[in-house]
Amino acid sequence: MPSKEMLLLSSPASLIRAYPFLVVFFQNQPINLLKNEHLKLLHILKEIEEEGSEDTVFEGGHFVDQLQEYILQMEEFSGISSQRVESLTVMPGKDKSGEAENFDALHFRKSTITSIVGPTGSGKSRLLADIEWVAQADTPTSRTILVNNSKPSSDWRFASGKKLVAQLSQNMNFVMDLTVKEFLELHASSRMVANAAQIIDRIIDAANELAGEKFKADTPITSLSGGQSRALMIADTAMLSSSPVVLIDEIENAGIDRKKALEILTGEEKIVLMATHDPILALMADQRIVIKNGGIHKVIQTSAAEKAMLTQLEESDKKMQKLRTMLRSGEAFETLYL
Amino acid sequence: MNLITISGPPSSGKTAVIIKTAESLKMRGIKIGAVKFDCLATEDDIAYEKAGIPVKKGLSGQLCPDHYFVSNIEAVLDWGLKEEFDLLVSESAGLCNRCSPYIKEIKAVCVIDNLSGINTPKKIGPMLRMADIVVITKGDIVSQAEREVFAARVHAVNPTAIVMHINGLTGQGAYELSTLLYDQDQRVNSLKGKKLRFSMPSALCSYCLGETRIGESYQMGNVRKMNLEEK
Ligand SMILES: Nc1nc2c(ncn2[C@@H]2O[C@H](COP(=O)(O)OP(=O)(O)OP(=O)(O)O)[C@@H](O)[C@H]2O)c(=O)[nH]1
Ligand SMILES: [Mg+2]
Numbered sequence: 001m002p003s004k005e006m007l008l009l010s011s012p013a014s015l016i017r018a019y020p021f022l023v024v025f026f027q028n029q030p031i032n033l034l035k036n037e038h039l040k041l042l043h044i045l046k047e048i049e050e051e052g053s054e055d056t057v058f059e060g061g062h063f064v065d066q067l068q069e070y071i072l073q074m075e076e077f078s079g080i081s082s083q084r085v086e087s088l089t090v091m092p093g094k095d096k097s098g099e100a101e102n103f104d105a106l107h108f109r110k111s112t113i114t115s116i117v118g119p120t121g122s123g124k125s126r127l128l129a130d131i132e133w134v135a136q137a138d139t140p141t142s143r144t145i146l147v148n149n150s151k152p153s154s155d156w157r158f159a160s161g162k163k164l165v166a167q168l169s170q171n172m173n174f175v176m177d178l179t180v181k182e183f184l185e186l187h188a189s190s191r192m193v194a195n196a197a198q199i200i201d202r203i204i205d206a207a208n209e210l211a212g213e214k215f216k217a218d219t220p221i222t223s224l225s226g227g228q229s230r231a232l233m234i235a236d237t238a239m240l241s242s243s244p245v246v247l248i249d250e251i252e253n254a255g256i257d258r259k260k261a262l263e264i265l266t267g268e269e270k271i272v273l274m275a276t277h278d279p280i281l282a283l284m285a286d287q288r289i290v291i292k293n294g295g296i297h298k299v300i301q302t303s304a305a306e307k308a309m310l311t312q313l314e315e316s317d318k319k320m321q322k323l324r325t326m327l328r329s330g331e332a333f334e335t336l337y338l
Numbered sequence: 339m340n341l342i343t344i345s346g347p348p349s350s351g352k353t354a355v356i357i358k359t360a361e362s363l364k365m366r367g368i369k370i371g372a373v374k375f376d377c378l379a380t381e382d383d384i385a386y387e388k389a390g391i392p393v394k395k396g397l398s399g400q401l402c403p404d405h406y407f408v409s410n411i412e413a414v415l416d417w418g419l420k421e422e423f424d425l426l427v428s429e430s431a432g433l434c435n436r437c438s439p440y441i442k443e444i445k446a447v448c449v450i451d452n453l454s455g456i457n458t459p460k461k462i463g464p465m466l467r468m469a470d471i472v473v474i475t476k477g478d479i480v481s482q483a484e485r486e487v488f489a490a491r492v493h494a495v496n497p498t499a500i501v502m503h504i505n506g507l508t509g510q511g512a513y514e515l516s517t518l519l520y521d522q523d524q525r526v527n528s529l530k531g532k533k534l535r536f537s538m539p540s541a542l543c544s545y546c547l548g549e550t551r552i553g554e555s556y557q558m559g560n561v562r563k564m565n566l567e568e569k
Contacts, residue, residue, distance in 0.1 A: 024490070027460070027494075028459065028460045028494040030463065057436060057438075057467070057536065062467070065498065069497040070493075125508065129510055129511065132511075133514045139513060140513065157514075158501075160489055160499075161489070163489075163503075166486075167477070171478055171479055172479060172480060172482070173481070174480070174481055175453060186456075187483040187486065187487055190486060190487045190490035229481075233482060236481070237483070240483065241486060
């Protein structure tokens with residue numbers, strides 16, 4: 001990490017050359033430090049201080065501290081994100097009545113799906129919060145979370161660019177006024193990915209495969225249909241989110257191919273956790289955990305018999321979907337169809 | 339007693355986050371009091387009372403809420419000491435982006451929400467830049483991508499802060515915040531001699547003092563003119 005003295009003796013231009021990610025940092029300063037980008041920071045800061053304008057909220061010493069910290073964190077961040085999360089492990093804690101949870105160690109591996117079932121208020125959110133906070137026996141459940149089978153770095157808690165869990169839920173909306181392409185470019189630039197254009201194309205293709213009706217790169221995100229928005233959110237989270245774990249809170253059974261959605265996520269090596277009350281989704285998972293009274297009550301591996309049942313369920317689901325479409329378009333049902 | 343200053347733009351979720359966090363703290367037997375500084379009106383005192391948190395409110399009226407805060411915080415601290423709270427939370431309105439209600443050595447939290455737009459972090463001054471902890475709320479209504487972009491902007495504006503995502507409605511993340519707020523060994527018995535982290539907005543022109551008439555001759559004190567020539 002560069003010392004403060006060294007930073008002060010460098011110019012903004014040379015710093016940006018050495019650390020391209022600093023563009024964002026300089027852009028987010030309340031004062032334009034790039035006006036004389038070839039002058040040494042020391043001189044630029046001195047000049048600002050001499051001007052002493054009251055209306056700019058800027059303090060040189062604080063700025064240099066923050067600059068140094070930003071470089072440190074961004075360098076660490078790029079180092080760590082190359083180190084993949086292969087698995088998460090939950091070590092048992094206790095339920096609401098203080099009873100120990102009855103399992104040895106619960107593993108979530110990359111490219112696998114775990115469904116989480118249990119009534120509302122049973123403790124699903126607490127489990128997810130334990131994972132997000134990489135609990136170390138220091139939450140109300142006393143659970144411990146391991147990353148790649150060992151005690152995780154506290155960065156997973158505190159580093160801002162480094163969150164374990166990405167979330168997808170039905171209440172989420174796009175609130176920005178951008179086209180699909182602009183939106184994905186913005187996301188890609190905040191992640192500083194190298195091959196942005198290529199990833200963006202892949203995301204749009206994947207999303208179009210998930211949603212029935214196709215959209216284009218120049219479609220405004222706020223005008224996407226419900227199914228298209230969800231499809232874009234899933235594809236974007238799969239391919240551009242830095243978080244190794246994706247938590248899904250139900251996927252609505254309309255306007256989107258749910259099986260493909262899960263395939264895209266596992267294909268991108270995500271650890272997928274899915275809270276659901278839908279038997280089809282639950283059986284698409286490799287295992288399911290049953291939550292009761294604040295604790296993990298049971299872990300069930302999806303059996304061969306259950307997988308066979310899934311095929312039947314999907315068949316009848318298709319029929320229901322088809323009937324819905326017919327109903328919407330005002331057709332009469334042909335009895336022979338069932 | 340611990341003192342914490344919490345600030346952030348209007349309706350960003352400050353009260354919601356404080357109340358959810360207080361629930362976790364109370365379970366640990368920590369006694370909490372709150373004070374709300376606002377400008378014209380607030381219903382926050384009712385919300386705190388409903389949550390069983392003793393509260394005082396101060397309305398600055400014509401004054402800048404920050405100035406009002408700094409001239410009253412000592413007395414408020416004395417109230418907290420008298421009530422024997424373990425933790426006193428001060429919530430400030432954060433009405434202008436130039437607000438700066440933080441005190442050196444007193445934990446400072448800024449609450450900002452995902453709906454405010456990705457260019458907002460840059461526009462907020464010391465309230466965000468000088469905070470120790472930044473809480474981002476309303477992540478439940480925007481997409482994962484928007485959350486990540488917003489957090490990256492906050493990080494660029496304040497790389498030293500701990501950034502937490504909290505849902506003010508369900509309280510998800512509030513337990514975790516509670517573990518960072520209360521420090522058993524911290525004792526704030528007086529603020530005398532302590533300093534603000536950054537100077538407050540200067541508000542000393544005739545209009546600050548109630549002038550309503552428009553015209554050069556009514557403009558007195560700290561007045562500055564726009565430059566309409568410069569390109
Ligand atoms: N969906 C959602 N709503 C939230 C969240 N946090 C707060 N809110 C809602 O946002 C509104 C404003 O929350 P408050 O806690 O009153 O905000 P505040 O910052 O204290 O507001 P002032 O003190 O008036 O400036 C309320 O209706 C909250 O219920 C959140 O994480 N998600
Ligand atoms: Mg409030």
